[in-house]
Amino acid sequence: xxxxxxxxxxxxxxxxxxxxxxxxxxxxxxxxxxxxxxxxxxxxxxxxxxxxxxxxxxxxxxxxxxxxxxxxxxxxxxxxxxxxxxxxxxxxxxxxxxxxxxxxxxxxxxxxxxx
Numbered sequence: 001x002x003x004x005x006x007x008x009x010x011x012x013x014x015x016x017x018x019x020x021x022x023x024x025x026x027x028x029x030x031x032x033x034x035x036x037x038x039x040x041x042x043x044x045x046x047x048x049x050x051x052x053x054x055x056x057x058x059x060x061x062x063x064x065x066x067x068x069x070x071x072x073x074x075x076x077x078x079x080x081x082x083x084x085x086x087x088x089x090x091x092x093x094x095x096x097x098x099x100x101x102x103x104x105x106x107x108x109x110x111x112x113x114x115x
Contacts, residue, residue: 021048
């Protein structure tokens, strides 16, 4: 078994074209020996966003703090603390922090190979 506290996990700025005001943490991933899934945590500052992108696998997200918007090809969905999101394979998506204050913090579970 493995247990960690998110406050102890290194936060870094990922090299992601199209991202703004974004930090990433990997509390559980390959380094911890996960067999299938990696859990990443993205912190998006006000006015920031992830890239508008897609990938060939699903991922599951959970909003642990803040408010924002999930941008898709045909729609935008408001997000708030406690929301779960399923992004299906090849679905275009982007997370935006549209709040005037406070970070949008999202847990993102993906196959470990995409970590």
